[in-house]
Amino acid sequence: MSNFTLNRRDLLKAGGALVVTFPLLPRGTTAQTQMREPQPGPPAADQIDSWIAIHSDNTATVYIGFAELGQGASTALLQVAAEELDLGMDQIRTVGLDTHLTPNQGGTYSSQAMRRGGPQVQRAAAEARQALLALAATQLQIPLASLRVENGIVSGSGDDNVFTTYGELIGDRRFNLAFTGTAPVKDPSSYKLVTKPLPRNDIPPKANGTYQFMQHQRLPGMLHGRIVRPRGQGAYKDGIQVVSIDESSIAGIGDARVLRQGNFVGVVATREWDAVRAAQQLNLTWNQPESLPGNADLFVRMEQSPPDDRVAREEGDLSVISAAAVTTGFTGYGPYQAHVPFAPNCALADVQTDTALVLCSTQDVYGTRGKLAALLGLQPPQVRVQYVEGAGTFGHSCWDDCAQAAALLSQLAGAPVRLQFMRWDEHGWDTYGPAHLGKVKASATADGKLLTYEYEGWQHHWSFVETTEQTSKGTPAAEWPAMAAQQINPLVLGGQYRIPNIKLLNHHVPGVDYLKGAWLRSPLDLALTFVSEQAIDDLAFQLGIDPYQFRLQNIADDRWQGVLDGAARAAQWQPKQAAQNLSSDEVVTGRGIGLGTHLASWGGAVAELEVNKRTGVVRILHLYGAIDAGRVVNPSNVENQIISQLIQTASRMLHEEVAFNTTNVTSLDWQSYPILRFMEAPQVTAVIVQHIEQEPLGAGEEVMAAAAAAIANAFFDATGKRMTAFPFTPARVLTALM
Amino acid sequence: MAAATTLRLNGVEVGVTADVSTPLLYVLTDELQLLGPRFGCGLAQCGSCSVLVDGVETRSCVTPLSAVAGKQITTLEGLPMLYAQSKGLQSPPAYTPLQQALIDTQAIQCGYCSNGLQIKATELLMLNANPSEQEIRTAMNGHLCRCGTYPKILEAIQLAASTIRGEA
Numbered sequence: 001m002s003n004f005t006l007n008r009r010d011l012l013k014a015g016g017a018l019v020v021t022f023p024l025l026p027r028g029t030t031a032q033t034q035m036r037e038p039q040p041g042p043p044a045a046d047q048i049d050s051w052i053a054i055h056s057d058n059t060a061t062v063y064i065g066f067a068e069l070g071q072g073a074s075t076a077l078l079q080v081a082a083e084e085l086d087l088g089m090d091q092i093r094t095v096g097l098d099t100h101l102t103p104n105q106g107g108t109y110s111s112q113a114m115r116r117g118g119p120q121v122q123r124a125a126a127e128a129r130q131a132l133l134a135l136a137a138t139q140l141q142i143p144l145a146s147l148r149v150e151n152g153i154v155s156g157s158g159d160d161n162v163f164t165t166y167g168e169l170i171g172d173r174r175f176n177l178a179f180t181g182t183a184p185v186k187d188p189s190s191y192k193l194v195t196k197p198l199p200r201n202d203i204p205p206k207a208n209g210t211y212q213f214m215q216h217q218r219l220p221g222m223l224h225g226r227i228v229r230p231r232g233q234g235a236y237k238d239g240i241q242v243v244s245i246d247e248s249s250i251a252g253i254g255d256a257r258v259l260r261q262g263n264f265v266g267v268v269a270t271r272e273w274d275a276v277r278a279a280q281q282l283n284l285t286w287n288q289p290e291s292l293p294g295n296a297d298l299f300v301r302m303e304q305s306p307p308d309d310r311v312a313r314e315e316g317d318l319s320v321i322s323a324a325a326v327t328t329g330f331t332g333y334g335p336y337q338a339h340v341p342f343a344p345n346c347a348l349a350d351v352q353t354d355t356a357l358v359l360c361s362t363q364d365v366y367g368t369r370g371k372l373a374a375l376l377g378l379q380p381p382q383v384r385v386q387y388v389e390g391a392g393t394f395g396h397s398c399w400d401d402c403a404q405a406a407a408l409l410s411q412l413a414g415a416p417v418r419l420q421f422m423r424w425d426e427h428g429w430d431t432y433g434p435a436h437l438g439k440v441k442a443s444a445t446a447d448g449k450l451l452t453y454e455y456e457g458w459q460h461h462w463s464f465v466e467t468t469e470q471t472s473k474g475t476p477a478a479e480w481p482a483m484a485a486q487q488i489n490p491l492v493l494g495g496q497y498r499i500p501n502i503k504l505l506n507h508h509v510p511g512v513d514y515l516k517g518a519w520l521r522s523p524l525d526l527a528l529t530f531v532s533e534q535a536i537d538d539l540a541f542q543l544g545i546d547p548y549q550f551r552l553q554n555i556a557d558d559r560w561q562g563v564l565d566g567a568a569r570a571a572q573w574q575p576k577q578a579a580q581n582l583s584s585d586e587v588v589t590g591r592g593i594g595l596g597t598h599l600a601s602w603g604g605a606v607a608e609l610e611v612n613k614r615t616g617v618v619r620i621l622h623l624y625g626a627i628d629a630g631r632v633v634n635p636s637n638v639e640n641q642i643i644s645q646l647i648q649t650a651s652r653m654l655h656e657e658v659a660f661n662t663t664n665v666t667s668l669d670w671q672s673y674p675i676l677r678f679m680e681a682p683q684v685t686a687v688i689v690q691h692i693e694q695e696p697l698g699a700g701e702e703v704m705a706a707a708a709a710a711i712a713n714a715f716f717d718a719t720g721k722r723m724t725a726f727p728f729t730p731a732r733v734l735t736a737l738m
Numbered sequence: 739m740a741a742a743t744t745l746r747l748n749g750v751e752v753g754v755t756a757d758v759s760t761p762l763l764y765v766l767t768d769e770l771q772l773l774g775p776r777f778g779c780g781l782a783q784c785g786s787c788s789v790l791v792d793g794v795e796t797r798s799c800v801t802p803l804s805a806v807a808g809k810q811i812t813t814l815e816g817l818p819m820l821y822a823q824s825k826g827l828q829s830p831p832a833y834t835p836l837q838q839a840l841i842d843t844q845a846i847q848c849g850y851c852s853n854g855l856q857i858k859a860t861e862l863l864m865l866n867a868n869p870s871e872q873e874i875r876t877a878m879n880g881h882l883c884r885c886g887t888y889p890k891i892l893e894a895i896q897l898a899a900s901t902i903r904g905e906a
């Protein structure tokens with residue numbers, strides 16, 4: 001049976017004392033202090049030395065291919081490595097992602113850090129330990145089976161004076177050993193570090209202000225750069241069309257000068273304020289075609305797109321709906337939403353004739369390297385990309401575009417360039433989480449069993465060509481090929497339940513005609529469950545069944561039931577049919593429940609909210625979120641991830657919508673694209689459904705879909721009305737209540 | 739025109755040469771290479787760049803250098819010293835009570851907003867070491883966090899307030 005770990009402050013009481021130094025790029029230099037010589041990567045994944053180095057002082061460096069994004073991945077992956085190596089957390093460290101140092105584990109997205117990265121690091125550490133013990137057996141003349149290790153000290157003769165250490169055995173020498181992945185890993189029941197809520201190693205320097213973010217990086221002789229673009233993007237296919245530039249308009253602003261390649265325009269100056277002012281004062285005219293539908297006509301145009309369809313799932317026979325006791329039909333709309341990291345992206349580039357160094361906040365250093373090489377006319381090994389943490393990005397914000405623009409400015413200027421995107425650059429030129437139109441039809445039998453389920457969803461894919469490349473080289477706009485996260489997701493469209501007759505139809509909309517798109521934390525899922533879980537809720541309502549009970553009696557499996565129960569118990573859910581306490585009060589309250597996830601793991605949520613029927617203001621009072629992500633390596637990290645997801649979901653459901661007219665985006669800052677504020681933050685309760693025996697899965701985005709659904713269903717419980725679009729702005733709410 | 743200006747920064751007088759219309763933020767980050775105040779929006783909307791000017795939380799991204807000449811500027815770097823002064827301590831602590839509370843509650847995620855949150859919370863706690871939850875929320879409402887750490891920040895400020903009261 002599942003083991004419920006409720007949010008408890010005493011989980012964290014151990015925090016604060018353990019401080020592991022997190023190596024950072026020294027300001028003004030890119031020199032690395034660890035023993036490995038930088039060379040064009042990726043280092044061979046089939047060599048132990050590519051993953052682990054043991055130092056003479058009996059410490060270890062683990063080379064990890066995942067980015068610290070403030071989610072604690074660097075701490076949790078070190079826990080995994082230290083566990084297998086029998087090292088203490090103060091004996092182990094990692095280095096920043098670097099195409100000249102760290103292995104290629106793919107990008108840090110889709111909650112893959114623990115799911116894909118964890119087992120690789122775990123097996124490499126286990127194999128390194130096995131090799132070290134073989135060396136120790138020879139040196140100590142003790143049979144391998146008798147050896148034991150604690151904190152890198154190997155003994156086993158029974159004589160306390162007979163021991164050696166990892167540092168003595170191999171300190172600062174290479175293993176020269178193939179990584180076979182065959183060494184046995186530890187039994188989860190013996191874990192000393194994994195599953196413990198250890199404090200994150202990056203928090204103390206972030207607290208006292210000594211942590212160096214991307215925005216703090218400098219290079220000698222560098223210029224400050226800014227890009228110059230229209231305020232707010234138009235249709236992706238239109239790119240940017242410069243009609244004229246009056247370079248004399250910035251005369252007298254220090255040494256600021258204009259750099260241009262094709263339709264790519266930027267300015268550089270020795271002083272940052274000069275670059276800022278020059279970019280604002282530069283007199284340009286653009287051609288801005290009226291290619292966009294604007295918010296008003298967005299979904300009409302999407303639905304009228306030429307057919308490009310794919311059946312995502314089909315089982316049984318939908319025609320049995322004629323035998324159903326109750327049916328429901330629902331059309332819902334999810335807006336474009338923006339990543340907009342708290343600090344706009346920043347990149348630092350030094351491009352020379354045959355090499356390039358680029359520091360940026362990419363979630364995928366090797367992917368970014370390939371794109372940079374193509375842009376600069378270099379081969380990938382000539383380009384070195386280093387990841388430096390910026391503000392939380394939650395997906396593909398402007399980091400690739402910013403890195404490319406910095407590199408191009410450096411190439412054009414013949415000097416290192418630090419490019420800081422301005423607020424309107426990041427807001428206006430983001431690759432947004434795409435808008436979604438969903439239509440669902442579902443039915444149930446008189447005994448409360450789901451009978452049929454049919455879903456059609458419209459959205460476009462993600463943008464493949466960055467604006468810098470598009471504008472400087474004339475590369476046409478293009479979308480990514482179809483991938484799971486860009487299309488309707490069977491896991492959250494009825495996948496939570498046993499449904500004998502089901503059909504899911506994906507309509508691909510041609511993305512080049514719309515805004516740029518990319519993955520935003522829990523891509524598409526909030527819109528999918530907003531539509532789908534309201535339909536499930538409506539069937540329960542029509543049957544007169546409590547919405548928790550209806551889900552329970554149709555639940556797909558134990559894992560879904562675990563998170564359903566986890567959220568319901570935390571919220572002390574009392575069964576009743578929804579919308580039974582409607583009142584004529586100005587302020588009414590409701591609660592709702594929902595299930596959802598992303599591409600793995602399981603999420604369940606309960607929402608409590610109030611609606612002011614006079615003003616249309618919705619206030620979310622309390623969100624409960626439960627995640628089953630298999631083995632949770634660091635419960636403190638996952639607790640924080642759940643809280644973060646719940647708050648962001650509240651923000652996205654109440655406030656966030658990219659506004660655009662027929663020519664361009666008009667959401668350009670925190671006033672035109674508001675997010676949740678401190679006053680509005682609901683109470684949150686995080687529930688971890690721990691499965692120590694299972695492999696770790698993602699926990700960074702798997703409860704948002706459930707929370708979005710719970711919020712929508714709570715609105716119905718409070719008002720008896722269904723919202724068909726989010727965010728729940730006062731205007732939308734008042735319209736829904738009419 | 740670039741001119742020499744003397745700033746009273748974290749208890750020390752420092753001279754800078756910059757156009758007096760330059761926003762204080764760029765002087766602090768570029769000329770003086772501080773890590774605390776940092777660019778977030780340049781529009782005084784987010785609080786990323788906040789500093790204390792004579793004890794008042796101020797958005798350095800829209801505050802020209804000319805406006806702060808002769809005033810006491812405290813940045814994140816100066817908060818331990820400010821705390822020591824307010825408590826009559828011999829030397830600044832390694833972490834202020836608020837910083838220790840942020841660590842103890844594991845409240846920080848990406849941490850970029852932490853500068854502004856700490857500056858604002860310090861202003862609040864200097865005026866009121868026993869703020870109600872509503873007073874904290876009201877004071878902090880002009881500071882954004884994209885990671886969604888508001889509940890933990892609230893907890894950390896409450897914890898720091900109790901620490902400060904206990905030390906008083």
